[in-house]
Amino acid sequence: MKKKKVMPVLLAAAMTVGMFAGCGSNDAGTAGGSTQGAQGTQAADKSSGDGSVYYLNFKPEADEQWQILASEYTKETGVPVTVLTAASGEYEKTLKSEMAKTDAPTLFQVNGPVGLASWKDYCYDLSGADVTGQLTSEDFALKDGDQTLGIGYVIESYGIIYNKALLEKAGYTAADITNFASLKKVAEDITARKDELGFSAFTSAGMDGSSDWRFKTHLANLPIYYEYKADGIDNTDAIKGTYLDNYRQIWDLYINNATCDPKLLSTKTGDDAVAEFATEEAVFYQNGTWAYNDVKDLGDDNLGLLPIYIGVDGEENQGICTGTENYWCVNKNAAPEDIQATLDFMNWCVTSETGVNAMCKDMGFVIPFKSNLDSENVLVNAANDYLDAGKTPVTWNFTTMPSEEWKNGVGSALTAYAADQSDANWDAVKKAFVEGWATEAAAAK
Amino acid sequence: MKRYMPLFVLPTLCAFILGFILPFIMGVGLSFCKFTTVTDAKFVGFSNYIKALQDTVFRHSFWYTALFTVVSLLVINVIAFALAMALTQKMRGTNIFRTIFFMPNLIGGIVLGYIWQLIFNGILAKYSTALALNEWYGFWGLIILVSWQQIGYMMIIYIAGLQAIPGDVLEAAQIDGATGWQRLWKVTVPMMMPSITICSFLSVTNGFKLFDQNLSLTAGEPGKMSEMMALNIYNTFYGRTGWEGVGQAKAVLFFILVVIIGVLQLRATRSKEVQQ
Numbered sequence: 185m186k187k188k189k190v191m192p193v194l195l196a197a198a199m200t201v202g203m204f205a206g207c208g209s210n211d212a213g214t215a216g217g218s219t220q221g222a223q224g225t226q227a228a229d230k231s232s233g234d235g236s237v238y239y240l241n242f243k244p245e246a247d248e249q250w251q252i253l254a255s256e257y258t259k260e261t262g263v264p265v266t267v268l269t270a271a272s273g274e275y276e277k278t279l280k281s282e283m284a285k286t287d288a289p290t291l292f293q294v295n296g297p298v299g300l301a302s303w304k305d306y307c308y309d310l311s312g313a314d315v316t317g318q319l320t321s322e323d324f325a326l327k328d329g330d331q332t333l334g335i336g337y338v339i340e341s342y343g344i345i346y347n348k349a350l351l352e353k354a355g356y357t358a359a360d361i362t363n364f365a366s367l368k369k370v371a372e373d374i375t376a377r378k379d380e381l382g383f384s385a386f387t388s389a390g391m392d393g394s395s396d397w398r399f400k401t402h403l404a405n406l407p408i409y410y411e412y413k414a415d416g417i418d419n420t421d422a423i424k425g426t427y428l429d430n431y432r433q434i435w436d437l438y439i440n441n442a443t444c445d446p447k448l449l450s451t452k453t454g455d456d457a458v459a460e461f462a463t464e465e466a467v468f469y470q471n472g473t474w475a476y477n478d479v480k481d482l483g484d485d486n487l488g489l490l491p492i493y494i495g496v497d498g499e500e501n502q503g504i505c506t507g508t509e510n511y512w513c514v515n516k517n518a519a520p521e522d523i524q525a526t527l528d529f530m531n532w533c534v535t536s537e538t539g540v541n542a543m544c545k546d547m548g549f550v551i552p553f554k555s556n557l558d559s560e561n562v563l564v565n566a567a568n569d570y571l572d573a574g575k576t577p578v579t580w581n582f583t584t585m586p587s588e589e590w591k592n593g594v595g596s597a598l599t600a601y602a603a604d605q606s607d608a609n610w611d612a613v614k615k616a617f618v619e620g621w622a623t624e625a626a627a628a629k
Numbered sequence: 630m631k632r633y634m635p636l637f638v639l640p641t642l643c644a645f646i647l648g649f650i651l652p653f654i655m656g657v658g659l660s661f662c663k664f665t666t667v668t669d670a671k672f673v674g675f676s677n678y679i680k681a682l683q684d685t686v687f688r689h690s691f692w693y694t695a696l697f698t699v700v701s702l703l704v705i706n707v708i709a710f711a712l713a714m715a716l717t718q719k720m721r722g723t724n725i726f727r728t729i730f731f732m733p734n735l736i737g738g739i740v741l742g743y744i745w746q747l748i749f750n751g752i753l754a755k756y757s758t759a760l761a762l763n764e765w766y767g768f769w770g771l772i773i774l775v776s777w778q779q780i781g782y783m784m785i786i787y788i789a790g791l792q793a794i795p796g797d798v799l800e801a802a803q804i805d806g807a808t809g810w811q812r813l814w815k816v817t818v819p820m821m822m823p824s825i826t827i828c829s830f831l832s833v834t835n836g837f838k839l840f841d842q843n844l845s846l847t848a849g850e851p852g853k854m855s856e857m858m859a860l861n862i863y864n865t866f867y868g869r870t871g872w873e874g875v876g877q878a879k880a881v882l883f884f885i886l887v888v889i890i891g892v893l894q895l896r897a898t899r900s901k902e903v904q905q
Contacts, residue, residue, distance in 0.1 A: 264894035276867060284666035302665050302870040391761070393848060450850065451750040587869040596852035603762050616852075628870045 220606035235521030236264040237529045240282055240289035242275050242510060245474075249546040256538055268451030277305075283515070290518040290526040294334055295509040296421060296583025300326055301628070305315040307333035308514040308523055312590045315530040315553075324513045334511030337534070338549040341567035341577075342402055342505040344490040346567050347482060350383055358488055364430075366493035369435055374467060375441040385441040387466040390452030391599040398454075398470055399435070404617075405505060405582040406494050407431045412581055419584045421625040425618040430494040432610055439602045442466070446602040472505075472564040476548070480562075489566035491575070503570040507580025508552070586624035593620045637670070637782055660877040670874075677878035681865075686853050687873035689753060690861040691886075698836030701775050705832050708827070709780045713787030714813075721839065725786065738778070742845025745774045749846075765846035769854030774842055779835065783828045790824030822902040826895065833894050837887050839897065858883055 205498050215544070240249050247269040254265035270278035273291075282289050283306065294300045300307070310316045310325075311332040319325060326334035342478050351357065351447050373386035378384055389399055406548060409426035412418055414426060420590070439446040443460050458478045461469040470492065479487060491502050511592060533539035534553040543549050545556040550564055571577060585591060593616040601609040653666065660677055664670035683686060712730060716723045731740070749760050749770050760766050779888065794817065800805065802812050819827075840859040843849070849856030862883060866876030 268790065280666055280873075284668040298870060305665070305669075445757060447757045447762075448750075448754055449760060450759045451754070452748075589864075590867040592868070596850060597759060601849055603758070626871065627872065 191359075231353070233518065233526030234263060236266070237291060237522070237525075237526045238266045238289045239268070239291040240279060240293075241267055241269040241353075242293050243547075244269055244339070245477075246547040246549075249542055252546075253533070253542045255537065257529060257532060260538075261528075261532075262619045265529060270437070290515050290516055290520065290522045291530065291576075292515065294511050294513055296326065296511065296580075298586065298628075300328065300333060300511070303331055304328055306513070306517060307514055308516040309333065309336060309520075310527075312512060313531075315527060315534060318531070318534050318555070319554050320554055320556070320608040321390055321613075323593075324508065328444075334513045336508035336510060336552050337512050338510050338543075339506060339508050339552050340473050340510075340550070341489070341564065342470070343492055343504045345469045345471055345475065345479065345563065346488050346490055347461070347464060348469050348486050348488050350368060350464060354381055354467065357490050358490060361490055362500050363495075363497065364433065364493040367490075367493050371437055371441040371468070381618065383458075383464060384443045384466045385468055386438050386443070387457040387460040387469045388442050388444045388452040389435075389438045389470075389602075390450055390451040390454060390456055391449045391595060391602065392451060394454045395452065395454035395457060395593045396599075397591070399438075401582045401585065402472075402505070402550050403434065403438075403470065403492065403587075404431065404475060404591075404594060406434070406492055406578065407579060408584075409578050410494075411425075411571075412495050418581070418620055421586075421622065423618055423621040425614055427483065427494065427496065428617060430496060431617075433490055434492065434494045435598065435601075436605070438470070439605075446605070449602045450599045466594065473561055473567065476561045483515075484562045485565075487562050489563050489570075491578070503575030503577040504567040505580065506567060506571075507583075509580060509583050510529070514605040533596045551625050586621055586628055589627075590616075590620050590624040645860045655876060657881055662877075663871065663874050665873065671872065677874040678882070680872075680875045681878045681882060682881075684865075684875075686856065687858075687865075689854070690856050690858050693764075693768070693855070694837060694857045694872060695837075697771060697839070698833055701772055701836045702832045703775050704772060705779050705783055706828055707846065708776065709783035709826075709828065710787050710821075712780065712784045713791055714817075716745055716784070717788055717791045722824070726784070729899045730784055733778050738841030739845045741774060741778055744844045745770065745777075746846050761850035764851060764854035767850070770846055771839070771842060771855075774846060775836075778834065778842075782799060783832065786824050786828050788819070793822045800828045819901070819903045822898060826898040826902065829898055830891060830895055834887060834891055837883075837890070852870075 237254075239250065239571070240252070246372050250267045250269070257263065257265050264421055268278075268282070268590045279289070279292055283292075284528060294307075295301050307328075309331040311330070316325065316332055316335055324336035324339075325332045326336070327461075345359065348358070353368075354370070356370050356376070361370055374381060374383070374385040378543075390396070391399070407425070407430060408423065410427045410430070411424060414419070415424075428603075439449060439490055443466050444452060457469060457471075458475070461479055462481060464482075468490075488505060491499075493499050496502075512530060514523060514530075518526070533543060534551060540551075540553075540555045540557060543551050544559070548559070548561055550556060550559055561566075567577075578593065594613065597609070597613040597616040601613050633782055657668055659667060659673060661672060662670035663673045663677075716726055716730075748759060749766070753759050753766065758766075759768055798820070799812060799816055802816050808816065838859055839857055840863070842859045843855070844863075845856045847855040853861075853864075858879075862876050862879045865879055866873050
């Protein structure tokens with residue numbers, strides 16, 4: 185009889201233990217990210233007492249390189265560095281859950297002023313930190329009052345990527361395109377001779393979730409940039425939409441000279457556009473320096489980058505859209521020794537040879553720090569050429585867009601307009617843009 | 630054996646408290662707060678609920694979801710019942726058919742959503758339009774998708790119910806001269822009420838809680854018009870800085886609503902159940 189009772193007790197005990205083990209593993213290192221980053225790199229013992237670093241990385245494409253860099257740092261200094269990468273598009277969600285934990289990230293990132301608004305209570309003031317002193321320009325510091333709460337760590341550029349060979353085949357060169365009128369002329373000429381040439385002007389302006397940010401965010405940056413510039417401001421709660429007619433012009437040009445019927449744009453994905461560009465079905469492809477790996481098979485000599493012209497006076501002097509939406513922030517609520525370890529790690533990343541090589545070569549970043557190396561990315565170099573030629577780069581003002589809701593509203597309206605290009609539908613875009621901005625700015629207060 | 634009860638209950642009870650009761654209480658608490666992370670919240674009273682109820686998109690999503698639930702409830706259960714009737718007849722290959730009808734249920738909602746999106750858009754492209762351009766395309770798309778996914782599951786429950794009906798009752802009805810139609814409505818359906826209760830409960834709650842299929846098939850396009858309640862809550866939580874609490878408040882309202890509707894539905898069908 186006695187023996188019989190041992191079994192159930194053991195079983196129950198086993199279940200209980202299993203359960204607590206299950207709960208216990210919920211610590212840092214497993215949440216959110218579906219990428220391999222979740223495995224984390226915790227090389228050294230945490231109890232060494234000197235603090236540790238926990239970096240919640242935003243860029244899945246650079247996950248592997250960060251893991252390697254983290255273990256190099258641990259090897260060199262003995263300070264443990266954990267890198268967790270959030271899956272694409274899941275950063276805010278992962279950050280929200282990770283920050284609620286006891287072992288919260290010590291290093292995380294925000295995308296600009298709007299992102300900072302929700303996290304500023306967690307940001308350590310970086311003014312006077314060594315790494316801040318390494319910045320090449322104050323512009324890359326994200327400030328709130330006189331506090332520096334974030335610092336940009338990678339600069340990116342976007343414009344209209346074009347295929348040189350195809351453009352020449354159509355009888356033009358990049359020198360022929362200096363403003364919106366000439367861009368329109370070239371694009372419409374290519375469309376008129378589409379069957380004879382065998383390719384279209386633009387890749388599909390897909391409005392699927394994997395591609396719509398190119399238009400509702402990046403393209404929408406241009407009318408915002410010009411309005412801010414005209415009004416001499418760098419943020420607003422009430423956009424006027426002064427340049428929305430220009431936005432319409434460029435959007436019309438994109439959708440009516442593309443590889444597909446504008447009615448079908450809602451189904452086109454980011455991969456569709458890449459595929460069309462890579463298989464030489466289209467000359468122009470709006471995207472940025474980060475897309476280099478997708479298109480490099482066309483050959484470095486064959487790739488160029490044009491500014492996005494929208495028909496504003498004096499735009500012949502406009503350059504590429506250059507900026508950052510990647511700002512490093514240090515968690516204020518972390519233990520003092522962890523904060524110090526994190527600051528040391530950041531500084532090491534942008535000053536040591538290993539760190540700089542990893543960031544510039546392996547990850548292919550342009551970093552806004554003094555130690556930046558020349559890039560092997562043709563698109564980056566093309567963007568720099570415009571800078572050297574004295575063109576004014578367009579700043580990234582889309583980081584001031586009031587919310588995701590606003591972007592989605594504009595995106596939906598653009599899709600509806602593409603399917604039926606009536607004035608009424610454009611009014612809906614205007615409404616989403618102007619009234620939506622006011623509503624969202626008020627809602628986010 | 631009774632004195633071991635606490636020991637056996639303990640693991641499940643712990644899991645239930647940790648995994649359900651505590652998050653639930655926290656969730657209700659958070660709906661009265663403004664917060665960025667769940668452990669760092671500031672009490673703001675009812676303002677989240679006021680914002681939630683003022684949201685016209687949320688109200689639209691309620692009607693859209695309610696309509697969806699009614700339509701999917703009818704379509705799924707009628708077809709599942711008919712299939713169950715057909716597959717309990719003595720014919721060859723019933724097991725193969727049962728397996729085939731059940732299989733879609735084993736595929737995840739997100740995957741299904743994307744696959745059906747390709748199918749629907751492929752067809753709609755012939756007419757120069759797309760799912761994301763009309764909220765009713767999205768609506769019927771979701772109905773087709775969910776029916777395809779859930780009919781097999783409900784069918785299995787109905788088959789089990791049908792097999793439990795004693796043959797002699799039906800036989801007696803037949804000898805008494807009842808027609809096939811009469812036997813269905815006067816004998817089979819009343820005897821099947823327990824299964825109907827379960828299936829309708831499942832389809833009503835599934836309909837209200839539908840999330841992944843909605844997210845991957847339409848993502849609320851055009852302009853949130855095909856956004857159902859669960860997706861609306863999710864988008865509220867992540868869509869705007871500082872609106873996490875409003876999403877939470879909507880989730881609490883949503884919970885209350887689903888409970889009320891679930892209870893009403895159970896009452897309605899339970900009262901029709903007969904003693905066998």
